[in-house]
Amino acid sequence: MKVFKFGGASLQNVASIKNIARIIQNYGPKERLIVVLSAMGKTTDNLESIFNAYKTEEDYPDMIYHLKKYHLSICNNLFENRYDRVFYRVEKLFSDLEAEFRKGDKNFARLYDQTVCYGELLSSYIFSAYLAQEGVNNQWLDARKYIQTDDNWKEGIVDWAWSEKLMKSDLPDLMKGQILVTQGFLGGTVSEKTATLGREGSDFSAAIFAYCLDAESVTIWKDVPGILNADPRRIHNTCLFSQLPYKEAAEMTYYGATVIHPKTIKPLAIKKIPLYVKSFIHPEEAGTCIGEVEEYDTIPAIIFKPNQSIIRFEQKDYSSVNQSNLSQVFNLLAANNVKINLMKSSAISFSICANTEKEKFEIISERLSDDFYIDFYHGLELITIKNYNEDSLSKFSRKTIYWEQKTRNIYQIVRES
Ligand SMILES: Nc1ncnc2c1ncn2[C@@H]1O[C@H](COP(=O)(O)OP(=O)(O)O)[C@@H](O)[C@H]1O
Ligand SMILES: N[C@@H](CC(=O)OP(=O)(O)O)C(=O)O
Numbered sequence: 079m080k081v082f083k084f085g086g087a088s089l090q091n092v093a094s095i096k097n098i099a100r101i102i103q104n105y106g107p108k109e110r111l112i113v114v115l116s117a118m119g120k121t122t123d124n125l126e127s128i129f130n131a132y133k134t135e136e137d138y139p140d141m142i143y144h145l146k147k148y149h150l151s152i153c154n155n156l157f158e159n160r161y162d163r164v165f166y167r168v169e170k171l172f173s174d175l176e177a178e179f180r181k182g183d184k185n186f187a188r189l190y191d192q193t194v195c196y197g198e199l200l201s202s203y204i205f206s207a208y209l210a211q212e213g214v215n216n217q218w219l220d221a222r223k224y225i226q227t228d229d230n231w232k233e234g235i236v237d238w239a240w241s242e243k244l245m246k247s248d249l250p251d252l253m254k255g256q257i258l259v260t261q262g263f264l265g266g267t268v269s270e271k272t273a274t275l276g277r278e279g280s281d282f283s284a285a286i287f288a289y290c291l292d293a294e295s296v297t298i299w300k301d302v303p304g305i306l307n308a309d310p311r312r313i314h315n316t317c318l319f320s321q322l323p324y325k326e327a328a329e330m331t332y333y334g335a336t337v338i339h340p341k342t343i344k345p346l347a348i349k350k351i352p353l354y355v356k357s358f359i360h361p362e363e364a365g366t367c368i369g370e371v372e373e374y375d376t377i378p379a380i381i382f383k384p385n386q387s388i389i390r391f392e393q394k395d396y397s398s399v400n401q402s403n404l405s406q407v408f409n410l411l412a413a414n415n416v417k418i419n420l421m422k423s424s425a426i427s428f429s430i431c432a433n434t435e436k437e438k439f440e441i442i443s444e445r446l447s448d449d450f451y452i453d454f455y456h457g458l459e460l461i462t463i464k465n466y467n468e469d470s471l472s473k474f475s476r477k478t479i480y481w482e483q484k485t486r487n488i489y490q491i492v493r494e495s
Pocket of ligand 1: 084085086087088278299300301302304305306307308309310311335336337338
């Protein structure tokens with residue numbers, strides 16, 4: 079079986095939805111295919127704003143009304159039959175969303191997952207109904223019944239063994255003679271609550287389905303020709319990698335290449351499942367194949383990671399950096415789930431570069447203030463150049479550089495953004 083994944087950009091309007099239906103008809107098999115969908119356009123951002131408005135007691139019902147209007151206007155243009163069941167389903171999903179807010183769960187992280195999930199529920203219902211109208215045999219599938227997670231709300235941890243068992247027992251039969259249309263980004267807990275997998279987590283969902291069902295391949299359809307040596311929004315004249323080994327792709331996503339969610343590569347690499355990254359604008363082009371590849375272009379790859387901070391810890395009593403004071407710092411960083419991207423130590427100080435999370439930094443700073451002087455530098459970006467050369471290094475020297483480090487293949491700077 080195969081897995082296709084389409085993200086928000088490929089579902090943002092009527093033309094793009096019709097385009098991906100054509101891609102499925104022209105490039106997908108008629109059965110044994112799982113189509114994993116994200117929410118339409120910026121729906122998840124909008125749902126997050128609605129959630130925040132609810133928390134701060136602003137006019138969130140009006141925001142829900144606008145999101146409903148957007149979805150209904152897409153349906154009006156997609157469906158010939160004004161009485162199609164899909165209109166009822168969309169209305170029902172929005173009333174369920176409103177009901178979740180009215181229930182008013184005081185656990186905000188859990189409520190976030192029960193509400194922000196509606197983007198994918200809506201997009202998958204609408205798309206499944208549209209495919210049916212176009213004569214494509216398909217079945218809507220609730221991903222929450224198959225991707226089982228714990229209740230680590232907003233970033234559910236997948237129970238791989240259980241998910242695999244559930245999928246293998248039901249889905250091979252269900253995929254016979256039809257394709258399955260399901261949601262990215264969503265999992266379910268034993269208590270039948272929704273758990274989301276972390277923002278931009280739909281690529282990861284595609285990898286979970288592929289891993290559990292021993293897929294032949296996964297294809298992620300994007301608005302770019304494949305994996306480029308830099309984000310084309312940041313750098314002109316980028317080059318396409320026609321193929322990349324899993325390790326290179328995993329490193330690029332780790333350093334911040336947002337084209338693929340960082341958790342996507344590992345499950346596929348374990349099962350040696352190839353990952354194709356292709357353009358939904360030019361589906362006929364080959365794109366990038368990530369897999370067990372020996373040869374690939376070692377051109378410099380430039381990766382930007384915004385929203386970075388440097389935190390410098392200096393021991394107040396001049397004692398040198400050692401395993402015991404480092405473990406004190408690391409334990410606190412781990413307890414607060416701070417994501418470290420770089421670290422270095424000198425005689426009496428230790429520094430990290432991490433994603434900016436000011437509230438967490440305040441807690442850490444307060445807890446360590448007896449033993450350490452702590453300095454913060456915010457408003458920075460991390461730039462990583464893999465396989466750098468002199469020409470690529472010269473591009474980034476104009477702004478103030480706070481941190482610079484070089485290994486044989488990797489050059490990294492942290493600078494003002
Ligand atoms: N190395 C890279 N190669 C290609 N695209 C990249 C790269 N790094 C960042 N991007 C960005 O990733 C975007 C596609 O990812 P994303 O918008 O998250 O897709 P989707 O919403 O479909 O999952 C591209 O439009 C591009 O700007
Ligand atoms: N809709 C979710 C999950 C996702 O992966 O979306 P996309 O594939 O559009 O990045 C989000 O925006 O976080």
